[in-house]
Amino acid sequence: MEEEEDQSLSFSEVVEEQGQRGSEEENVVQFLDSLDSYLTLFDSLSSTLRQGWLELASARHSMGVSRINGTLLDLKPHSAATTLQVSEPDVDYMVGQPHFKLSKWASSSNENCCSGEEKIREDKLQTKSDSPQLRHRSQFSGTPATIGAPLIVDDQVQKERSKSLSMFGTLVSPKLRSAQLSFETALETLVEIANMRSTMFSTSDQIRKEMAGPRDDNKRYCIAEEVCD
Amino acid sequence: MYGFEALTFNVDGGYLEAIVRGHRAGLLTASDYNNLCQCENLDDIKMHLSATEYGPYLQNEPSPLHTTTIVEKCTLKLVDEYKHMLCQATEPLSTFLEYITYGHMIDNVVLIVTGTLHERDVHELLEKCHPLGMFDSIATLAVAQNMRELYRLVLVDTPLAPYFSECITSEDLDDMNIEIMRNTLYKAYLEDFYRFCQKLGGATAEIMSDLLSFEADRRAVNITINSIGTELTRDDRRKLYSNFGLLYPYGHEELAVCEDIDQVRGVMEKYPPYQSIFAKMSYGESQMLDKAFYEEEVKRLCLAFEQQFHYAVFFAYMRLREQEIRNLMWISECVAQNQKSRVHDSVVFIF
Numbered sequence: 001m002e003e004e005e006d007q008s009l010s011f012s013e014v015v016e017e018q019g020q021r022g023s024e025e026e027n028v029v030q031f032l033d034s035l036d037s038y039l040t041l042f043d044s045l046s047s048t049l050r051q052g053w054l055e056l057a058s059a060r061h062s063m064g065v066s067r068i069n070g071t072l073l074d075l076k077p078h079s080a081a082t083t084l085q086v087s088e089p090d091v092d093y094m095v096g097q098p099h100f101k102l103s104k105w106a107s108s109s110n111e112n113c114c115s116g117e118e119k120i121r122e123d124k125l126q127t128k129s130d131s132p133q134l135r136h137r138s139q140f141s142g143t144p145a146t147i148g149a150p151l152i153v154d155d156q157v158q159k160e161r162s163k164s165l166s167m168f169g170t171l172v173s174p175k176l177r178s179a180q181l182s183f184e185t186a187l188e189t190l191v192e193i194a195n196m197r198s199t200m201f202s203t204s205d206q207i208r209k210e211m212a213g214p215r216d217d218n219k220r221y222c223i224a225e226e227v228c229d
Numbered sequence: 230m231y232g233f234e235a236l237t238f239n240v241d242g243g244y245l246e247a248i249v250r251g252h253r254a255g256l257l258t259a260s261d262y263n264n265l266c267q268c269e270n271l272d273d274i275k276m277h278l279s280a281t282e283y284g285p286y287l288q289n290e291p292s293p294l295h296t297t298t299i300v301e302k303c304t305l306k307l308v309d310e311y312k313h314m315l316c317q318a319t320e321p322l323s324t325f326l327e328y329i330t331y332g333h334m335i336d337n338v339v340l341i342v343t344g345t346l347h348e349r350d351v352h353e354l355l356e357k358c359h360p361l362g363m364f365d366s367i368a369t370l371a372v373a374q375n376m377r378e379l380y381r382l383v384l385v386d387t388p389l390a391p392y393f394s395e396c397i398t399s400e401d402l403d404d405m406n407i408e409i410m411r412n413t414l415y416k417a418y419l420e421d422f423y424r425f426c427q428k429l430g431g432a433t434a435e436i437m438s439d440l441l442s443f444e445a446d447r448r449a450v451n452i453t454i455n456s457i458g459t460e461l462t463r464d465d466r467r468k469l470y471s472n473f474g475l476l477y478p479y480g481h482e483e484l485a486v487c488e489d490i491d492q493v494r495g496v497m498e499k500y501p502p503y504q505s506i507f508a509k510m511s512y513g514e515s516q517m518l519d520k521a522f523y524e525e526e527v528k529r530l531c532l533a534f535e536q537q538f539h540y541a542v543f544f545a546y547m548r549l550r551e552q553e554i555r556n557l558m559w560i561s562e563c564v565a566q567n568q569k570s571r572v573h574d575s576v577v578f579i580f
Binding site: 172 | 336354359
């Protein structure tokens with residue numbers, strides 16, 4: 001009887017052990033996935049930045065050196081067009097939960113245009129074509145409110161973009177607008193990299209904790225073998 | 230009287246026409262561009278340019294080079310050649326040569342005013358000004374708060390004074406006002422230059438009217454495309470177009486209401502000289518438009534040298550050199566950014 005109880009206890013320990021091993025493997029897979037995403041995002045960032053710098057050079061070539069140079073940057077104090085929110089990790093921290101949130105094109109005169117994740121989703125819906133700067137004028141300025149909300153946000157975003165470029169003039173080349181979009185995409189990618197890195201470290205910590213767990217793992221395996229026998 | 234310039238032109242202009250034709254022969258050739266496009270870094274570019282007329286201007290520049298340094302030194306060469314021609318010129322050629330620089334003067338004025346608005350140091354701004362557009366009281370521009378003061382304190386004694394009559398207001402200077410001021414001044418300058426060339430008559434009037442009309446039309450297209458999606462109204466846009474050129478007046482009326490690049494294409498394709506430009510671009514695309522316009526401009530500028538005894542060769546030479554400097558800037562940027570595959574996106578060959 002006692003032997004049967006010992007065997008059932010060993011069996012439950014084995015099941016628990018197998019469950020833990022499954023969880024470890026899941027964490028390892030998650031870690032490798034996040035590492036792969038991290039490296040992919042880095043490549044993407046590199047190519048986006050290269051494209052942005054070339055587009056900026058192309059805009060200088062098109063508009064002239066006197067119209068695009070560092071001496072035109074505005075040194076007056078002004079509110080940030082884009083902010084980054086860093087959330088503290090909770091005790092019940094869930095893997096994959098981003099720590100960093102981008103709040104794009106939020107200025108003091110436009111407090112409704114924020115909420116980073118929403119904006120990132122919306123901006124991703126705007127396809128970046130060969131001429132992303134070619135926006136139709138707001139032909140919907142008099143439309144009903146039912147279809148106006150996304151377009152109002154879109155107009156606000158376009159206005160904020162134009163406002164940030166206004167230091168180079170109000171009639172700027174489409175190439176400069178294209179460069180702006182590239183750097184904006186690069187900024188979003190940077191935030192994704194930060195979040196992915198956070199996820200990576202978190203799963204790495206979990207794996208380390210699990211590997212540094214109770215030292216009678218070998219004993220458990222022996223018991224399992226006995227049970228199997 | 231048109232056709233008799235051969236009798237009298239060389240008396241005053243013969244020496245300088247020979248000089249400018251000699252300078253024209255010094256423009257970079259196809260083999261020069263091939264060598265430059267294969268450079269691995271900016272020091273290689275400097276080495277290749279040392280064998281050209283730019284050599285003396287770059288030889289003392291220390292490494293590591295920057296693309297802006299290459300552009301500045303190449304521009305100094307152009308400035309030296311221009312100053313030599315200006316000091317040797319008599320009227321009306323000297324006035325003609327001065328007209329060529331008014332565009333740079335306008336750019337410098339706008340640079341100083343914009344930089345001052347952004348609280349930048351005046352000395353920093355002066356270093357970025359184009360040397361061909363400098364004048365004595367340019368630093369005083371930083372004091373002006375609105376266009377009326379700009380005119381009264383500084384510009385009244387400059388050649389740009391007559392161009393200010395259309396844009397003098399007491400409104401404080403801001404980004405939109407400055408942009409409108411820039412384009413209004415440039416419009417007035419082009420029209421004035423056009424009238425001056427018409428008064429000169431002969432081959433100068435004929436060739437320069439073609440070149441300036443092309444410039445006015447290109448400006449109209451660029452203003453249209455750059456203002457799509459901005460706060461500039463259609464009326465304001467229409468006011469920035471010049472009152473001459475192939476597109477004046479009906480093309481301008483149509484361009485003023487365009488809302489995207491395809492509508493602009495639809496307007497321009499009605500004019501045969503511009504059909505070939507827009508034929509090079511696919512629908513919805515505008516990235517290659519600049520290069521297409523530059524190529525057409527270079528073609529027309531090179532044709533100016535086919536005829537003798539006129540002043541348009543001076544204008545053509547200055548523009549061709551500026552194009553060459555733009556080419557060098559683009560090649561340098563592509564080499565510095567390790568994007569040599571994109572070199573041919575914007576280089577316009579001149580030969």
